[in-house]
Amino acid sequence: MSDRPAILEVRDLHAWYGESHILHGVNFAVGEGEVVSLLGRNGAGKTTTLRAIMGLVGRRTGAIKHRGDEIVSLTPDRIARRGIAYCPEERGIFASLTVEENLMLPPVVQPGGLPVEEIYELFPNLKERRTGASGTRLSGGEQQMLAIGRILRTGAKLLLLDEPTEGLAPVIVQQIGASVRRLRDLGFTILLVEQNFHFAARLADRHYVIEHGVVVDRYSRDDINQRMGELNKLLGV
Numbered sequence: 745m746s747d748r749p750a751i752l753e754v755r756d757l758h759a760w761y762g763e764s765h766i767l768h769g770v771n772f773a774v775g776e777g778e779v780v781s782l783l784g785r786n787g788a789g790k791t792t793t794l795r796a797i798m799g800l801v802g803r804r805t806g807a808i809k810h811r812g813d814e815i816v817s818l819t820p821d822r823i824a825r826r827g828i829a830y831c832p833e834e835r836g837i838f839a840s841l842t843v844e845e846n847l848m849l850p851p852v853v854q855p856g857g858l859p860v861e862e863i864y865e866l867f868p869n870l871k872e873r874r875t876g877a878s879g880t881r882l883s884g885g886e887q888q889m890l891a892i893g894r895i896l897r898t899g900a901k902l903l904l905l906d907e908p909t910e911g912l913a914p915v916i917v918q919q920i921g922a923s924v925r926r927l928r929d930l931g932f933t934i935l936l937v938e939q940n941f942h943f944a945a946r947l948a949d950r951h952y953v954i955e956h957g958v959v960v961d962r963y964s965r966d967d968i969n970q971r972m973g974e975l976n977k978l979l980g981v
């Protein structure tokens with residue numbers, strides 16, 4: 745656990761899609777202002793963990809505390825309105841809208857969201873394209889920046905990012921990494937699902953490893969180098 749107050753505490757979380765029991769008692773915590781990564785092989789349950797926090801699975805049990813309040817029985821819109829935002833792996837950019845229209849789409853849920861100009865400062869590529877290209881004319885990296893950028897306006901302070909680097913070229917991965925660092929400096933808390941272990945290792949303060957729907961190990965930033973061998977084995981990289 746970190747020494748900062750927990751913004752999110754997940755205890756004995758179980759989740760189901762229909763009859764499929766996917767999470768079998770997940771435990772972890774995220775401190776305010778931290779970047780925490782969930783690592784694990786394909787199908788381990790990382791995305792399901794993010795979706796379960798947002799209330800987007802068929803059924804879930806256990807405890808999910810956000811700023812000390814139990815949210816496990818809340819609906820997804822109530823969870824979002826508490827200032828928790830989810831950026832899905834598929835990004836969800838609307839092709840028929842311009843960059844700026846996509847940016848303005850999610851409703852503001854809390855005070856203190858970033859002004860649009862500040863989002864453009866974080867992601868200058870988006871500014872260049874603000875009125876022109878529609879969603880799908882953007883590169884994969886630009887789509888990812890837009891998917892992250894548009895939740896910053898909403899006032900959400902806890903960001904759940906699902907594989908932000910997937911399919912992106914190394915130079916873009918670096919840009920996304922720099923943006924995540926700036927977001928941490930701005931006071932956002934970030935829970936990240938990553939397949940790109942090297943990206944996560946450089947970025948996150950702490951890591952949890954998920955296997956078969958449970959957290960099987962945890963690493964601090966300082967542990968990572970020493971325990972690289974066992975991590976590689978766990979992740980199959």
Ligand SMILES: Nc1ncnc2c1ncn2[C@@H]1O[C@H](COP(=O)(O)OP(=O)(O)OP(=O)(O)O)[C@@H](O)[C@H]1O
Binds near residue numbers: 766789793
């Ligand atoms: N909508 C769904 N209905 C039924 N089963 C699902 C659904 N979505 C995911 N699963 C199953 O849940 C398990 C965990 O998937 P999840 O997407 O959480 O894994 P992951 O660790 O994020 O890996 P990946 O990187 O492959 O997405 C997998 O066995 C997957 O097949």
